[in-house]
Amino acid sequence: MPVETDDALREILDLDTIAVVGCSTSPAKAAHDVPKYLIEHGYDVIPVNPFADEIFGRESHDSLSAVDQEIDIVDVFRPSEEVSGIVDAALERSDVEVIWTQLGIRDDTAAERAEQAGTRVVQDRCMKVEHQRLLGSPSE
Known part of the structure; x- marks a missing residue:
């Protein structure tokens, strides 16, 4: 079951x-906007986009395997x-603890596969919204 x-x-x-x-x-x-918010709140964000060389002054990687x-x-x-x-690319790595899909994005079969491999899954939720709701200050 995805994290709830x-x-x-x-x-x-x-x-x-x-x-x-x-x-x-x-x-x-x-x-x-969401990754920018995460950087502003202390997270180490690694952009993965094969069509960009750099985002937020950080090297953009072509794929998860290139990180x-x-x-x-x-x-x-x-x-x-x-x-x-x-999910397949994430599971090929030994370090990924969580796969999080943003609002409106879900694949229950892939989520189940990830969970069976021991990876936690969050689906159809925005990290920025959840961070603000659970950890943010009231003024954010």
Whole structure:
């Protein structure tokens, strides 16, 4: 079962390094705004976008396999039909603890596969919204 409880979400939000698959260079997109917010709140965000060289002054990687540092969370900003392949790439790594798909993005079969491999899954939730709700200050 995907993570649903506030306690489990808080535990996940306590992790540090987030690879954002589908991170955008366009400030008008949630795939840019959410990772920017996460950086501003102390997370180490690794952009994954094969069409960008750099986002937020950080090297953008072509794929999860191209990331040479450890990843705690894979945050997915790609269509639901691409989640299965992203889950496969995440499971090929030994360091990914959580796969998180943003609002409107879900693949129950891929989520089940990830959970069977011991990876926690959060589906159809925004990290920024959950961070603000659970850890943010009232003024945010």
